[in-house]
Amino acid sequence: MIHRYVIYGLYAAMTAVLVAVGLFSGRFMLYMTMKVMILAIFAMGYNLLLGRTGLLSFGHAAFYAAGAYGLGLVSLHLSPHPLLGIFAGLAVAFIMALVIGFFCVRHTEIYFAMLTLAFGMMVFSLVWNLRSITGGDDGLVAIMRAPLDLGVLSIPLRKANHYYFFVLFFFFLSIFLIHRIRQSSFGLILAGIHENDRRIEFAGLSLRNYRLAAFVISGVFAGLAGTLGTLLESNTAPFSAHWSFSAQPVLVSLIGGIHTFAGPMVGSLIFIVLREIIERFTHNWMLWFGIILLVIIMGFRGGVVGALSGLARRKKTDSTGT
């Protein structure tokens, strides 16, 4: 293990940088940083499923979209209160993950992956075709960022530098919750599932139920990312439900390292920044992006974070003379 204080130091530095960005940056920097944080929430939740239980889902875009459209519909038809919208988005994502997960966790490996993909395609075609509800290929547009009304005080969110701190709050909340879950009894059981899923049953635990729980939790975090992303863009994009979007948390987790806690966060940063840079230079950004991702994924065993912490560990044992 890297020294505990080094990790605390890194998190303190991250907090300082994120707050500084919120206070002093221009609109573009704020927007990009929010994109990174939202993708990180998506990927951290996703990695609770992939990294801990080893289940590879290609359907999590559906839960992202569930959050997005849940918030969008409530915001347009009921009340633009951001917390109400987020709550609605999470509820829709939760129910959808519960139903889809119920069918998917009965299977593993390729069958599980293909089932999630199939459900993801169904959700996309619903979003695409139910024009009267979802707006079809236009998505839901003109979603307001209403002030955050907490009764005693009302915080405006319309400006980017205000909304930034709203996203930052949920980013930290997600880190806290996911860290808590990983350290809990439940987290240990998930680690056990990853190690030896057959034995889990012989420990007196229902493999299916624990897989489903991990699936639903990751789905709810995907929903949270969807609500925050929708408020950021002020509209919902139908392609956020498309299965190709499901690849993002997979790639991000792989880049950062699926067996590390910070991996998805670092992966999100690399993903967003790289893509932004490459898009400026070439129309074939997907080609170059793919090549660079290939190098990162094949070059860093266990992802960037996994490889770096492995390196630090080796240095430490070298210096102690073993």
Added chain:
Amino acid sequence: MNRPLLEIQRLNKSFGRVVAAHDIDLVFQPGVLTSIIGPNGAGKSTLINLLSGSIHPDSGRIFFQGREITKLPIYRRVRMGLCRSFQVVNVFPELTVFDNIQIPLLALRKRAHRMFRPVAAERDVHHEVMEILDRVGLHAEAWTTASALSHGDKRLLEVGIALAAGPKLLFLDEPTAGMNPVERSKILENIRGLSKQGQTTFVIVEHDMDIVFSLSERVIVLHHGAVIGDGTTDEVRNNPRVREVYLGEEVPS
């Protein structure tokens, strides 16, 4: 309180044309250390798999403490107190020995679903983990990663995980396979001691005749999926059918 722990009624299972269990009727009483023996392919593993829930019988019924469990999934049987260990080491390789034992204990104490309380705070569970590590003799290895253990220690851990699930009836599938003589006598001493304490009833599947006849109060002999001998060690030794098909080669007289 003379209710049988486990009762099997006319259990049948075949794989294609191979009959692995043929009309097996057995009753296991609490506290009786029992061994199941038989030549290779006699259906010993199939019987354990049927009883623990890994495979389902073609016909027949299984009762545990009077409740029918024929169709229950594995984890429900484990929760009722019917556990097994494995012949091939089947642990959580990249977790510590401590966590290996902790997983079934968290399940037993109904803590496994807690999501927001750090597992490090479950101190009463930690005590029990250490007790079990003491019992199987792995106390010193608590913080070792399971995959780094010696083969004998892995087998001990295997038994430890099974014990941690709080079994009333525990099937040990060749618990001494691949052990050196020192480890072997250690684990047998353990089994004898634990059996005397009376919380757990042991049923052992073994190849080694010395172990079987020194340890068990009751011996069941399987052959081609059927029970051909059942009784005390002496009764089984003197059973002509058993001598014919199995012991005949080993104990000529």
